[in-house]
Amino acid sequence: MTHADLLGALPTLALCAGALAVLVLGRLTRRRAVIEALAMLSIAAAALLAVLLPELPATAGGMFSPGGNGRLFVVFFSLLGAIAILASTRYGREHGFSTGEYDALILFACAGMCWLASAASAWGFVIGLSSFTLALYVLIAFARDGGAGSEAAAKYLSMGMIAGGMLAFGLALLYAAAGTLDLSRLASASSAGAAPPFSLLGMALVLAALAFKISLAPFHLWTPDVYQGAPAPVAGLLSGGSKAAVLAGLLVLLPAGAISGAVQKLLLALAALSLLWGTLAALRQTDLKRLLAYSSVVQMGTAAIGLLAGNRAGAQAVAFYLVFYGLAAAGSFAFLAALANTADEPERLEDLRGLGFRRPLVALGLAVCMLAFAGIPPTGGFFAKLQVFAAAVLAGQWEIAVAGVLAAFVSVAYYLRVIMLLYMSDEAAPERPRPHLAETLAVLLPALLLLLLGVAPGLLMDWIGAGM
Amino acid sequence: MTSVGLHHFVLLSAVLFSLGIACAIARRNAVAILVGIELMLNAAALNLAAFSRFGALRAEGQLFVLFVIVLAAAEAVVGLALILAIHRRLRSVDVHRADSLKG
Amino acid sequence: MNLVAFWIFGGTALLALVLCVTRRNAVHAVLYLLGAFLAIAAILFGLGAPLPAAWQVLVYAGAILVLFLFVLMTLHPPPAMKPRRARELVLPALVAAGNLAGALALVLAGSGGREGLPGYVLPPAALGRALFADAWIGVEAVSFLLLFAAVGAFWLGRREDPPKERP
Structure with missing residues (x-):
């Protein structure tokens, strides 16, 4: 363990230390404001450490590589954790999350995402994935009376653990083919010329397990129920953070040129099915959470197109895409948390009617997130989708790129429907609580960042380019 | 042929894995799903030990075995805690009976 | 063996x-x-x-x-x-059979004949060094994982609710 290793691992360890401190503090004081302040402090510390640390050699103990995009992702997942905590200030008090466990688990989930995003070896990958998945199992079932919450957690848990078992077995088979557990060389063994048959079986199992985690069709069946059952801020972390982290892990697992032959066909089939199934299902949704669930299936299908491109431009496009997607998903669910009262959350699309006038700031945040999902220019979504499709065409995968563009056009329909509902007047709408400052910030912060990404995507692209 | 080659172990772990998946998918009962999952993770651990023995002979493979065993323990803890929480509320552990979320 | x-x-x-x-x-x-x-x-x-x-x-x-x-x-x-x-057992049977077929393909074509060194045993000391020298952050990560799994289990299994927040 050299000095550099410790420096490399310091940001994520800061998050874990913060989680511990919040856990202990949660039992000492009863005031949530102090607990949340400490949580935000540790997030800020982790993000600052990640930015300020000097450039480091590639691997920290062969397990986590602080170099490359690891530092960008530490800052990104700390930001998602901050949004989740900000969104659950009032929500937490009303649903009985009064002690520190809730915030500690969110911090630990963010640390797990950072580990996964900067994994350099197979066990780093599996440990990172398992840690934030376990934290999310508990967070989904966190509500005191939550019959729906624990049931959603049961669904997510039973499917998630089967995927975890398949991932471990698949990685073992890939280890046999590649002879090493180094993540970047693991997948290339399966696409090499004389690839032994078990490496293909291993790659298929790994892709199936990860397709489940990022809810590519046909492995997405858990998504609508779990999003509906989970508490709103946790669903934000689940949809935004967990999928972005797995995509970041996939970037390391499938470096440029590593997927070819049978594996590429498998990924192509998954992406195409996700685009089709997700779009058709999203068009007929009347519940905002289920709409967000099916729209995330389409978004992940689009991101898979970037992976399919298999060139450096594709990897950068996917890195940009996961940052935009994480922010938009976190913002949308923060909106739901901001307007939730103890009884219910504004789930049905009809509940949104006229909110644009009664809760202007929060509704504006949701509108920007929806514009970003739809990929309309002023937001970062446009540039992200453009990048992905350009990389795919550059790599000659123009069929899936055309399918992606079609899905994006159709998606405009159901995203703009949400925005229209917001700004249609309706007197008889149920009274929605007035969001506090922190919750409004939780919705506006991602919205502003999305606009910044739309106006000046170069900032992020240079940072990604430097790391790639 | 007195000594055992790699393929003996790989076949055994593949059979374990298949039994694990079949048990996890076939049963309605949450405890049975967890039993199936423990089996799958154990098959992965056995496979890793076999490949580390016959392949690179480095400590890496067995390191992964240790981590897989600990991860299985952590998943079992959370899974069983959730089963108890559901059982207290719904009086049964049939994952599929708890289906109020629909559509 | x-x-x-x-x-x-x-x-x-x-x-x-x-x-x-x-x-x-x-x-x-x-x-x-x-x-x-x-x-x-x-x-x-x-x-x-x-x-x-x-x-x-x-x-x-x-x-x-x-x-x-x-x-x-x-x-x-x-x-x-x-x-x-x-009739609901068809899917698991198929999945299990698929896996088994993959494994058989694996055994017949891929990995036959790789004989390991007879009597090779990896001493626990070497594994201990790998665990605590090279993969020390993995041990840290797993220790946090076990801690928060326990915290989650306590929270899910609690009988009464934590005291209400003081105003």
Whole structure:
């Protein structure tokens, strides 16, 4: 363990230390404001450490590589954790999350995402994935009376653990083919010329397990129920953070040129099915959470197109895409948390009617997130989708790129429907609580960042380019 | 042929894995799903030990075995805690009976 | 590890697992699983992995399955492991058969003939050095993981609710 290793691992360890401190503090004081302040402090510390640390050699103990995009992702997942905590200030008090466990688990989930995003070896990958998945199992079932919450957690848990078992077995088979557990060389063994048959079986199992985690069709069946059952801020972390982290892990697992032959066909089939199934299902949704669930299936299908491109431009496009997607998903669910009262959350699309006038700031945040999902220019979504499709065409995968563009056009329909509902007047709408400052910030912060990404995507692209 | 080659172990772990998946998918009962999952993770651990023995002979493979065993323990803890929480509320552990979320 | 030992332990593991998967009573299933895990620990020992074999007995068979038995004992009525109706068993049978076919393809084509060094045993000291020198952050990460799994289990299993927040 050299000095550099410790420096490399310091940001994520800061998050874990913060989680511990919040856990202990949660039992000492009863005031949530102090607990949340400490949580935000540790997030800020982790993000600052990640930015300020000097450039480091590639691997920290062969397990986590602080170099490359690891530092960008530490800052990104700390930001998602901050949004989740900000969104659950009032929500937490009303649903009985009064002690520190809730915030500690969110911090630990963010640390797990950072580990996964900067994994350099197979066990780093599996440990990172398992840690934030376990934290999310508990967070989904966190509500005191939550019959729906624990049931959603049961669904997510039973499917998630089967995927975890398949991932471990698949990685073992890939280890046999590649002879090493180094993540970047693991997948290339399966696409090499004389690839032994078990490496293909291993790659298929790994892709199936990860397709489940990022809810590519046909492995997405858990998504609508779990999003509906989970508490709103946790669903934000689940949809935004967990999928972005797995995509970041996939970037390391499938470096440029590593997927070819049978594996590429498998990924192509998954992406195409996700685009089709997700779009058709999203068009007929009347519940905002289920709409967000099916729209995330389409978004992940689009991101898979970037992976399919298999060139450096594709990897950068996917890195940009996961940052935009994480922010938009976190913002949308923060909106739901901001307007939730103890009884219910504004789930049905009809509940949104006229909110644009009664809760202007929060509704504006949701509108920007929806514009970003739809990929309309002023937001970062446009540039992200453009990048992905350009990389795919550059790599000659123009069929899936055309399918992606079609899905994006159709998606405009159901995203703009949400925005229209917001700004249609309706007197008889149920009274929605007035969001506090922190919750409004939780919705506006991602919205502003999305606009910044739309106006000046170069900032992020240079940072990604430097790391790639 | 007195000594055992790699393929003996790989076949055994593949059979374990298949039994694990079949048990996890076939049963309605949450405890049975967890039993199936423990089996799958154990098959992965056995496979890793076999490949580390016959392949690179480095400590890496067995390191992964240790981590897989600990991860299985952590998943079992959370899974069983959730089963108890559901059982207290719904009086049964049939994952599929708890289906109020629909559509 | 010679062929006879492999057949003995492999055979007991498979027999115990087939019985485990088909039991109706959950406690019987977990006990058969216990037997299978001990047989697998013997195989791990034969594979020159003494430390993982010890962990398999201690952690897997000793901790996890005992935890399963505790939970099963506290659930009244004891959960019947009734398998689903016959037509619902088609999917798992297919998945299991697919896996098996993949494994057979693997054995016949891929990895035959890779003979390991006879009698090679990885000393636990080397594994310990790898664990705490090279992968120290993995140990840190896993320790946090176990801590927060326990925190989650306490929260999910609580009887009364935490005291309301002071205004």
